[in-house]
Structure formats: structure tokens, C-alpha cells
Amino acid sequence: MTILAVEQLSKSYNENLAVKDATFQFEQGRCVALLGPNGAGKTTILKMLAGLLKPTTGKIKFQHEKENADLRKYIGYLPQYPVFHDWMTGAEFLQYIGKLTHLSDSKAKQRTIELLDLVGISDAKNRRIGKYSGGMKQRLGIAQAIIHHPKLLLLDEPVSALDPFGRREVLEMIKKLKEDTTILFSTHVLNDAEEVSEDVIIINHGEIKVSNSIEQLRKQHQQAMIYVETNVQEKKQLQEWVNWDVVTDIVFENHSAQIIVSDIELAKQKILREIVEKNISIQKFEVGRTTLEDLFVKVVRG
Numbered sequence: 001m002t003i004l005a006v007e008q009l010s011k012s013y014n015e016n017l018a019v020k021d022a023t024f025q026f027e028q029g030r031c032v033a034l035l036g037p038n039g040a041g042k043t044t045i046l047k048m049l050a051g052l053l054k055p056t057t058g059k060i061k062f063q064h065e066k067e068n069a070d071l072r073k074y075i076g077y078l079p080q081y082p083v084f085h086d087w088m089t090g091a092e093f094l095q096y097i098g099k100l101t102h103l104s105d106s107k108a109k110q111r112t113i114e115l116l117d118l119v120g121i122s123d124a125k126n127r128r129i130g131k132y133s134g135g136m137k138q139r140l141g142i143a144q145a146i147i148h149h150p151k152l153l154l155l156d157e158p159v160s161a162l163d164p165f166g167r168r169e170v171l172e173m174i175k176k177l178k179e180d181t182t183i184l185f186s187t188h189v190l191n192d193a194e195e196v197s198e199d200v201i202i203i204n205h206g207e208i209k210v211s212n213s214i215e216q217l218r219k220q221h222q223q224a225m226i227y228v229e230t231n232v233q234e235k236k237q238l239q240e241w242v243n244w245d246v247v248t249d250i251v252f253e254n255h256s257a258q259i260i261v262s263d264i265e266l267a268k269q270k271i272l273r274e275i276v277e278k279n280i281s282i283q284k285f286e287v288g289r290t291t292l293e294d295l296f297v298k299v300v301r302g
């Protein structure tokens, strides 16, 4: 069942069109990564979905609700830079948020205990938030976002500002939460998307470029490839290979070339023969397949 459908959503900040005609949808129970480089429009999209920014144009439809309805009761949101009262303890903070969401005193207390346990910071419940590590603060931020049992959890770059330990803590946390909640989280790191999500939406310069399951993307985009490392002069000779029937594309980067091919055996023989005949000096020759990282780089570079 589709939980959220977005149609031709746009947002302008004065002259700057930050999100352009974004159309995508995803199913209940999925964990979806909104992937894009800095300034791509991820935060703008998440804020519009969370009801914190008014779209310039377009529609947001949540399950059976009317288009552009107030969705706050269904949605939990963790901003990119959450702000806490550092003098409060974790438990005090969650009780305070519980009351803001109209829970009674006793319900707020009970939910606080459940959430501290769920996000794994019960031991630190009476410690001031100012003394929490980055990973603990993000986990507390996730706890406040799910205090009202939202159907959809929006997390804006939940791991970007964390060290490797904090990243791991929060990624594991997301894996646990996705068992019960639909999650849309933004990131600029493909590895995070591949590790925890089933679907990926790639955005660049405010435009949705890809929206698909990771499984489908792997099937569609993993192509046979030969990776060659050489020096700058040799690169010129390699450029001519793009005219061969067996070569689909060549992506150059510094001293390396990724040669996308249609027939790996034929291409291997042809390239090796050429290297020997033309006496091309190579440092590395590797046969493999393109990865989702290659697709992401290609999309971002246009």
C-alpha cells in the first residue's frame, strides 16, 4: 500500500528553485533513502513533507487523507541539526516533548521509559544532554520523533555529523526501527543507503533523477566493466576505444578509466591485445561490474 505520494512538488526560495517538480511515491513498511549531494534539495523536501515548509506548487498525499492535509500526527521528524536543552536530562526532555504532544503526565512518563529503552540510552536517562555523545543525542532525537507513534519517520541526515562509532550506533538504530515504521531518511552517502534501505530516491539540483528499489537498480545498472589504471599520456590512446563496438562507455578519472563493455570476454581479449601491440604502460587491469556508487556518481555529474 502506498503510504506517501508526492506529485510535481516544487519549492522556490525567492529566485532559487530548490525543488523542481518532484514526483515520487513509496510503500508502507519500506525504508527509503533520499540520496543527493549537498544542496540537492533533500532538507527542503523533508521539511515540506513534515509540514514545516509550504510547497510553492504540487501535491502531497498521505494514504487516505486529502491532498495537502495536515499530516503532523502521522509524521515524526528529526531535523538535520536537532537542538536540545543541554541542561535537561534525557528523561526530562522526553517527558517535556510528551507533554507538548498532549500526553498526560503518566502517559508521558511511561512513554519516556519505553523510548529510552528502545533507543538504548536508559543508562543515561538522568545524565544532562550536554554530556551525551553525538550518537546518543541523535538517538534521543529519534526517540522524540517517534513519541506519538508516527506512521512515517523522516530523518534528515541522521548520521552525517557523527564519528564512525556514532554512525554505527544510529544505523543499527534505524535497522531496528524500520521493522515497525516506514522511514524516509536523507543522506549523501550511498553506503548508508545500501546498508539500511530497500528503496532509493536520488535527487540532484532539486530534480528527482532516480526512484527505485535498490534490488532493481542493481539489476538494471550493474554492467560489465574493465578497470584500467594508466598514466596521462596513455589516456589519449584509451579514448579511441570508445569507438569500438564492444565498448559502451568510458569514464575517466585521474589516472584510471572504467570501460563499460557489452561482451566482457571479447572486450578483455581486444583490450589486452591493444595494450601489448601499442605498448601501453598500465599499472592495473581489473575485470568487474559497475556498482551503485558508479550510478550515483554518473547521476550527480549529469
Ligand SMILES: Nc1ncnc2c1ncn2[C@@H]1O[C@H](COP(=O)(O)OP(=O)(O)OP(=O)(O)O)[C@@H](O)[C@H]1O
Pocket (backbone or CB within 6 Å): 013, 016, 018, 036, 037, 038, 039, 040, 041, 042, 043, 044, 045, 080, 188
Ligand atoms: N531558507 C533558505 N533560503 C534560501 N535558500 C535556501 C534556504 N534553504 C535552502 N536553500 C537553498 O535551497 C537549495 C537546497 O537546499 P537544501 O538544504 O534543501 O539541500 P540539501 O540537499 O538538504 O543540502 P545539504 O546536504 O547540504 O543539507 C540550496 O541551493 C540551498 O542553498
